[in-house]
Amino acid sequence: MLGRVLEDVRVNERLTIPAAELSWRFSRSSGPGGQGVNTTDSRVELSWNLLASGLLPPALKERAVERLGNRLVDGVLTITASEHRSQLRNREAAGERLAARVAEAIAPPPRQRRPTKPSRGSVERRIGEKKRRAQIKRNRRGEMD
Numbered sequence: 001m002l003g004r005v006l007e008d009v010r011v012n013e014r015l016t017i018p019a020a021e022l023s024w025r026f027s028r029s030s031g032p033g034g035q036g037v038n039t040t041d042s043r044v045e046l047s048w049n050l051l052a053s054g055l056l057p058p059a060l061k062e063r064a065v066e067r068l069g070n071r072l073v074d075g076v077l078t079i080t081a082s083e084h085r086s087q088l089r090n091r092e093a094a095g096e097r098l099a100a101r102v103a104e105a106i107a108p109p110p111r112q113r114r115p116t117k118p119s120r121g122s123v124e125r126r127i128g129e130k131k132r133r134a135q136i137k138r139n140r141r142g143e144m145d
Contacts, residue, residue: 007091009048011099015106017055023047026087043082046094048102051075056106064105077101 009017026041050056050064050072071077079101081094118126 009095042087044090044094047078060106067105
């Protein structure tokens with residue numbers, strides 16, 4: 001059963017994926033379930049066509065495609081949720097997961113670490129502690145006759 005559910009997915013305070021760009025698909029979950037297992041379509045697949053979307057600027061879209069490369073199939077990102085018994089909770093979980101995945105993909109890269117040298121005092125303390133430990137171990141050996 002294919003369908004559209006009228007709810008936007010909020011990625012962050014500036015970015016919200018409109019419901020018109022989302023595609024929902026519902027099917028039966030696998031595994032044990034009880035009496036309602038054969039009648040409820042509680043498994044949820046949420047798809048968003050990243051490449052066709054005009055929501056992201058080209059730089060962010062390129063970054064997202066690069067980071068989500070192995071998760072995209074023909075430019076479409078698909079999230080599956082089936083951990084809950086109710087379809088509503090699975091829809092919420094899929095929406096949250098999609099938002100988190102997209103937010104992670106468009107996040108700016110971490111700042112480059114500036115290499116630093118250890119301070120002179122820290123080097124001296126480290127060497128001094130090594131000498132103290134060596135002396136303690138030397139004292140344990142005892143006198144050889």
